[in-house]
Structures are given as C-alpha cells and as structure tokens.
Amino acid sequence: xxxxxxxxxxxxxxxxxxxxxxxxxxxxxxxxxxxxxxxxxxxxxxxxxxxxxxxxxxxxxxxxxxxxxxxxxxxxxxxxxxxxxxxxxxxxxxxxxxxxxxxxxxxxxxxxxxxxxxxxxxxxxxxxxxxxxxxxxxxxxxxxxxxxxxxxxxxxxxxxxxxxxxxxxxxxxxxxxxxxxxxxxxxxxxxxxxxxxxxxxxxxxxxxxxxxxxxxxxxxxxxxxxxxxxxxxxxxxxxxxxxxxxxxxxx
Amino acid sequence: xxxxxxxxxxxxxxxxxxxxxxxxxxxxxxxxxxxxxxxxxxxxxxxxxxxxxxxxxxxxxxxxxxxxxxxxxxxxxxxxxxxxxxxxxxxxxxxxxxxxxxxxxxxxxxxxxxxxxxxxxxxxxxxxxxxxxxxxxxxxxxxxxxxxxxxxxxxxxxxxxxxxxxxxxxxxxxxxxxxxxxxxxxxxxxxxxxxxxxxxxxxxxxxxxxxxxxxxxxxxxxxxxxxxxxxxxxxxxxxxxxxx
Numbered sequence: 210x211x212x213x214x215x216x217x218x219x220x221x222x223x224x225x226x227x228x229x230x231x232x233x234x235x236x237x238x239x240x241x242x243x244x245x246x247x248x249x250x251x252x253x254x255x256x257x258x259x260x261x262x263x264x265x266x267x268x269x270x271x272x273x274x275x276x277x278x279x280x281x282x283x284x285x286x287x288x289x290x291x292x293x294x295x296x297x298x299x300x301x302x303x304x305x306x307x308x309x310x311x312x313x314x315x316x317x318x319x320x321x322x323x324x325x326x327x328x329x330x331x332x333x334x335x336x337x338x339x340x341x342x343x344x345x346x347x348x349x350x351x352x353x354x355x356x357x358x359x360x361x362x363x364x365x366x367x368x369x370x371x372x373x374x375x376x377x378x379x380x381x382x383x384x385x386x387x388x389x390x391x392x393x394x395x396x397x398x399x400x401x402x403x404x405x406x407x408x409x410x411x412x413x414x415x416x417x418x419x420x421x422x423x424x425x426x427x428x429x430x431x432x433x434x435x436x437x438x439x440x441x442x443x444x445x446x447x448x449x450x451x452x453x454x455x456x457x458x459x460x
Numbered sequence: 461x462x463x464x465x466x467x468x469x470x471x472x473x474x475x476x477x478x479x480x481x482x483x484x485x486x487x488x489x490x491x492x493x494x495x496x497x498x499x500x501x502x503x504x505x506x507x508x509x510x511x512x513x514x515x516x517x518x519x520x521x522x523x524x525x526x527x528x529x530x531x532x533x534x535x536x537x538x539x540x541x542x543x544x545x546x547x548x549x550x551x552x553x554x555x556x557x558x559x560x561x562x563x564x565x566x567x568x569x570x571x572x573x574x575x576x577x578x579x580x581x582x583x584x585x586x587x588x589x590x591x592x593x594x595x596x597x598x599x600x601x602x603x604x605x606x607x608x609x610x611x612x613x614x615x616x617x618x619x620x621x622x623x624x625x626x627x628x629x630x631x632x633x634x635x636x637x638x639x640x641x642x643x644x645x646x647x648x649x650x651x652x653x654x655x656x657x658x659x660x661x662x663x664x665x666x667x668x669x670x671x672x673x674x675x676x677x678x679x680x681x682x683x684x685x686x687x688x689x690x691x692x693x694x695x696x697x698x699x700x701x702x703x704x
Contacts, residue, residue: 268464269464272462272463272464274462274463274464275462275464364575364578364579365575365578366573366574366575366578367574367578368578369577369578369581415581416579417579417580417581419475419478419479419580419581419623420579420580420581421581422581423580423581423582423583423623424581425689426624426625426688426689426690427583427625429686429687429688429689429690430625430630430688430690432686432688433630433681433682433683433686433688434630450579451462451464451465451466453579454466454514454515454516454575454576454579455464455514456463456464456465456466456467456470456510456514457510457513457514458463458464459463
C-alpha cells in the first residue's frame with residue numbers, strides 16, 4: 210500500500226496524466242524506470258493501483274490478459290482534474306492514447322507530448338483557448354526541430370481521405386489571417402509564419418504500413434493535381450492494429 | 461502469440477481482400493489458403509467467421525456466373541512483342557464473350573468492411589460491389605489464387621486497383637487496371653486484367669494503355685515532373701500484361 214508518494218511515483222502519475230494511459234512496456238521505455246525494465250514498471254503500476262492512485266482496464270476488450278493503466282480518483286484529485294479522467298477510456302480515446310503514448314515513448318526517438326500548461330507557457334504566442342492540445346517537438350532528418358501536432362488515424366467507417374481534409378482544415382483555421390477575428394489575428398499570423406518557415410508538421414499516426422503508403426500516394430496525387438497539401442508526416446504505430454481490431458476472444 | 465492477435469493467415473486474408481481482390485467465396489478461401497488442412501472447408505469457415513466477428517469482413521449473397529476454371533490468359537503480351545492485329549482482337553473478344561453460357565446463381569461472398577478498407581488504406585470500397593460486377597470480381601480472385609498457387613513470388617508483389625488512387629478520375633481516358641505486379645523499385649513488371657466480355661475495341665484500348673498510352677497520358681499531365689510513385693508505376697517503354 211502506498212502511504213506517501215515518492216518522487217518516482219509522482220513522476221509515474223504525471224506520465225499517466227500526460228498520455229492518458231500507460232502500459233508496463235510504455236512506462237519502461239521512459240526515463241522514469243528505464244533502467245529497471247518492464248517487470249519493475251509493472252510492479253510500480255500495480256503498487257500505485259493498489260494504493261488507489263491508478264486504475265486498470267482491458268486494453269483489448271474481452272481479453273483480460275493485457276491491462277492498461279489510467280488515473281484513479283486519488284490522482285485525479287491530486288492533479289485537480291475532473292473526476293471523469295478516472296473512468297476507463299472509451300474506444301476512440303483508448304486507441305488514440307495508446308497510439309500517442311507508444312509513438313512518443315517507444316519510437317526511434319523519445320518525444321514528450323506537451324501538456325496544455327506546457328504548450329501555453331512555451332508557445333504563448335500561438336495559444337488561444339478552445340483548441341485541441343496534442344503537440345510535441347519533432348527533430349527531422351534535416352536536424353530542424355518542428356512543432357508537431359498529432360492526429361491519430363482511428364480507421365473509422367467513413368472515407369479515409371477525410372483524415373487529410375481534416376488536417377487541411379486544421380491548418381487553414383490556424384494560418385488564415387484574414388479569416389481570424391481581430392483578437393486572434395496576431396496568433397494566427399505567428400502560426401502562419403511557423404508554417405511558412407517549414408517549422409510545423411502534422412504527424413499522422415496510423416496502424417499499418419499499407420495505410421502509410423496510401424496516405425503518401427494520396428498526398429503525391431494532390432501535389433500533381435494542384436490541391437492543398439498540408440505538411441504531413443506519417444508514422445506506423447506497432448500494435449495499433451490489434452487495439453483497433455482485437456481478434457475475437459476464444460469461446 | 462497473444463489471444464488478441466490475428467493469425468498471420470487472417471492478416472493476409474484481410475490485406476488480400478482490401479488491396480488485391482474485392483470478393484471471395486468460402487470455397488475459394490479453402491482452396492487458396494487451407495488446401496493442405498485436414499478439412500479445408502471447416503478451416504476456411506472458422507477463419508472467415510472470426511474475421512466477420514472482428515468487423516474486418518462482411519458477408520452477403522450476390523448473383524454471379526458459376527466460377528470457371530482459369531487455366532491461361534486470353535492474351536499475354538510483353539514489351540517488344542508485336543501488337544495483336546484487328547483479327548486477333550476480334551477472335552479474343554469472341555472467346556471472352558463465349559465463356560459466359562450459364563445462368564447466374566446466388567453465391568455467398570465475403571468482402572472487406574469499410575473499417576478494414578480504411579485501416580489498410582484501400583482506395584475503393586468493396587461494399588459497393590454490384591451483382592453485375594460479382595462475376596468479374598470472383599473470376600479475378602480466381603486469377604489471383606492461380607498466381608498465389610503457381611507463382612507465389614509474383615503474387616506477393618500483386619497490388620490490386622484498390623491499392624492506388626483512381627487515375628481515371630484525374631486523367632481523361634486513363635484506365636485503372638485490375639492489378640499490377642510491382643517490382644521493389646515501384647515499377648510494374650506486369651499488368652493483370654480480367655477481360656470479362658470486353659469487345660474488340662475495349663481490348664485494343666487496353667493494349668494501347670499498357671503499350672505506352674498510360675505513360676503518354678501521365679507525361680501530358682505533368683506527372684513525370686513530380687516524384688510520385690504513381691508516375692514510376694508505368695515504365696516509359698510500356699508494360700507487359702495478361703488479359704484473362
């Protein structure tokens with residue numbers, strides 16, 4: 210039973226708050242417990258769960274063997290969050306959070322998702338209320354560090370190219386100075402400058418290499434057709450297909 | 461292997477149904493993937509039931525011509541060979557048409573769900589297959605299964621029409637062939653088309669497309685000025701094809 214939170218325990222809770230969920234393998238890939246491996250990460254998560262700080266639920270509904278951890282009531286209160294964050298995540302949020310956490314913590318480079326407070330403080334010139342906050346900093350192969358916004362491809366039943374239209378809409382809303390209200394105009398101008406300087410990208414997280422290829426083909430088609438093409442980079446998230454479409458449990 | 465993971469054969473069937481072919485019957489799955497099982501039919505039905513339960517495949521009944529055995533293509537042309545003559549096309553068209561001499565019958569078919577189409581990035585939605593297209597699509601699957609059985613290395617490089625944006629929407633008179641056998645460099649080594657009952661003019665137009673017409677249209681539209689993978693698909697000297 211956890212009586213008082215150690216520094217490491219508090220770091221784990223902050224990690225879960227940042228990514229909305231974690232798994233032992235995701236936590237083990239971070240600096241928090243990186244030297245101790247997946248078993249130690251699992252042990253720490255279970256300890257915090259027993260203490261009421263974290264809760265767990267099926268990552269793949271119907272398959273009890275793999276649980277993800279999310280905030281519990283005690284940690285929601287500690288972080289002054291709405292108690293709703295202590296509920297199990299709904300399908301789309303579970304998929305999106307898994308994809309973001311896996312991409313950020315287990316990828317070829319560690320990418321720390323910026324919390325709303327961090328984004329507000331570091332990018333005050335871009336911040337305005339009501340916008341979704343899922344930003345991080347991406348160092349490209351050209352060594353340029355770009356502000357990146359993450360979009361997760363949840364493979365819904367609609368036309369998948371709407372994902373690209375949504376990226377295009379996202380960008381237009383942030384760079385169309387003439388369309389912005391007078392109050393927002395300076396922030397929109399700042400964002401437009403960032404895009405113009407090639408210091409912004411939309412990171413699309415998808416489940417399969419086939420989809421990455423298709424998105425890239427579609428972007429190429431749009432370039433030739435003279436259509437709007439947002440600065441998109443596509444990444445495949447290992448394990449995301451199974452979270453989207455788990456195999457049916459054995460009867 | 462974890463309980464939530466799909467078997468490799470199940471993953472392959474989903475990829476096949478989204479990016480290679482559009483329709484399949486349980487009998488085709490049994491023959492194509494489970495021929496060496498003790499009970500191919502039961503094995504196929506079990507896998508198809510799981511994929512349906514997992515929202516990756518959907519099942520329905522369509523009317524189609526009974527499936528014919530696909531032994532050899534009607535025409536196989538390679539770059540550098542002489543073009544077929546008008547008389548050749550008339551003869552091929554007559555042969556293509558004469559194949560369909562039986563009444564259509566109801567057949568239970570499987571196709572990819574919209575979710576499977578989306579997750580694999582297919583450019584066509586097979587849920588819209590019509591009764592009138594089912595004969596073409598099931599026989600095209602037969603051709604793919606023949607490749608899979610007899611030329612598995614070529615079958616592994618098979619990309620169906622759904623794996624590419626539809627250029628027919630972009631470029632006037634551009635065709636979108638049923639499948640490409642694509643090299644690692646992204647160039648099509650061969651185009652595969654199921655001719656159904658194409659007339660001589662349709663067959664000739666298809667030949668012209670493969671024998672340099674596609675390249676010309678892409679060049680006219682400025683595609684070669686881009687580094688698009690779609691422009692790389694058609695070799696400048698033309699692409700060999702099989703018309704089944």
